[in-house]
Amino acid sequence: MEDNKKILYSGMQATNTLTIGNYFGALKNWVTLNEEYECFFGVMDLHSLTVRQNPTEFRQNARKLYALYVAAGLDPKKNCVYYQSHVPAHTQLAWLLDCFTYMGELNRMTQFKDKSAKHADNINAGLFTYPVLMAADILLYQTDVVPVGKDQMQHLEITRDIAERFNNIYGDVFKIPEAYIGKSGAKIMSLADPTKKMSKSDENVNATVFLTDDSDTIIRKFKKAVTDSEACVKYDPKGKPGISNLMDVYSCVTGKTSAEIESEFDGKGYGDFKLAVGEAVASELAPVQAEYNRLLKDKEYINGCIKENDEKAAYFANKTLRKAMKKVGLTEMIR
Ligand code: ATP
Numbered sequence: 116m117e118d119n120k121k122i123l124y125s126g127m128q129a130t131n132t133l134t135i136g137n138y139f140g141a142l143k144n145w146v147t148l149n150e151e152y153e154c155f156f157g158v159m160d161l162h163s164l165t166v167r168q169n170p171t172e173f174r175q176n177a178r179k180l181y182a183l184y185v186a187a188g189l190d191p192k193k194n195c196v197y198y199q200s201h202v203p204a205h206t207q208l209a210w211l212l213d214c215f216t217y218m219g220e221l222n223r224m225t226q227f228k229d230k231s232a233k234h235a236d237n238i239n240a241g242l243f244t245y246p247v248l249m250a251a252d253i254l255l256y257q258t259d260v261v262p263v264g265k266d267q268m269q270h271l272e273i274t275r276d277i278a279e280r281f282n283n284i285y286g287d288v289f290k291i292p293e294a295y296i297g298k299s300g301a302k303i304m305s306l307a308d309p310t311k312k313m314s315k316s317d318e319n320v321n322a323t324v325f326l327t328d329d330s331d332t333i334i335r336k337f338k339k340a341v342t343d344s345e346a347c348v349k350y351d352p353k354g355k356p357g358i359s360n361l362m363d364v365y366s367c368v369t370g371k372t373s374a375e376i377e378s379e380f381d382g383k384g385y386g387d388f389k390l391a392v393g394e395a396v397a398s399e400l401a402p403v404q405a406e407y408n409r410l411l412k413d414k415e416y417i418n419g420c421i422k423e424n425d426e427k428a429a430y431f432a433n434k435t436l437r438k439a440m441k442k443v444g445l446t447e448m449i450r
């Protein structure tokens with residue numbers, strides 16, 4: 116590890132296929148930051164278990180997520196891209212941190228409220244303590260920055276609170292991490308209901324553009340996107356959430372500001388604009404998809420990367436875990 120580089124940590128749950136929300140809100144930013152930081156990216160498979168998974172599909176989804184990380188530009192020879200469940204220190208530290216987290220704090224988490232409403236038949240304890248496992252993920256690596264979409268901000272705040280509480284009692288065990296929210300793409304909304312976040316587990320297939328959708332599907336989904344009846348491309352997230360969301364997406368691909376987009380489509384209808392957004396997204400994703408399909412077939416390469424990076428992650432994670440265990444007064448193992 117290079118001493119002078121700051122540490123960046125992030126990850127995604129291995130549930131379903133990634134959406135352009137995950138891509139523009141998180142993955143694309145990770146790629147732009149990965150030269151500047153010493154990076155760890157986890158396939159957050161333990162977090163996925165808070166929702167019931169089909170074991171075969173789940174295993175495939177984790178593998179696909181790993182391949183997508185790499186295809187999008189996270190070189191596993193330069194970044195530590197690994198599986199959360201392969202490093203037991205995550206669950207071990209999560210237990211310690213559970214004992215430094217209050218029920219009241221966890222009760223306030225909006226993701227817990229949303230997911231409990233969505234999965235009313237399975238409000239399990241893991242769903243409730245989800246943010247504590249996430250805090251363990253981050254704190255194990257003495258992380259400086261955590262690039263995530265806006266929806267994860269609350270989880271970052273509780274991570275900082277838990278770390279500060281622990282450090283106040285035991286000294287400087289954990290680095291206090293900062294969130295990094297990208298300028299554009301922080302929150303991509305559903306194409307079917309632009310007041311709701313685009314989510315990979317949405318049941319309406321037209322609400323979501325998946326990273327693995329082919330060009331025609333992408334263009335068709337954008338054509339169907341819910342907008343208003345004004346027929347004027349203008350940025351107004353409150354009054355025109357559908358069009359503003361499409362402008363955000365277009366801006367993520369082209370780097371153009373909303374003023375530039377407004378003038379580009381001045382006098383043109385929604386049909387032209389939607390087509391332009393669909394085509395821009397499809398052409399940005401095409402090379403990522405080609406590389407993803409190639410990597411899925413190269414089993415040996417991916418397996419080698421996973422093994423190497425699991426070991427690297429475990430080495431760093433265990434250092435912090437041992438320190439935290441010692442500080443709270445657990446007896447060290449006799450070797
Ligand atoms: P699920 O639907 O399974 O709950 P999700 O689509 O919300 O999942 P996560 O795995 O929870 O995805 O999130 C992965 C990363 O993608 C996080 O950094 C999150 O902030 C970001 N992200 C997810 N959805 C969006 C979105 N619509 N816009 C921007 N960023 C997003």
Ligand code: LTN
Nearest residue numbers: 124125126127128159162249252
């Ligand atoms: N909860 C996160 C996924 C996640 C994560 C993390 C992100 C689990 N552990 C640690 C950053 C750092 C989400 O994106 N839904």
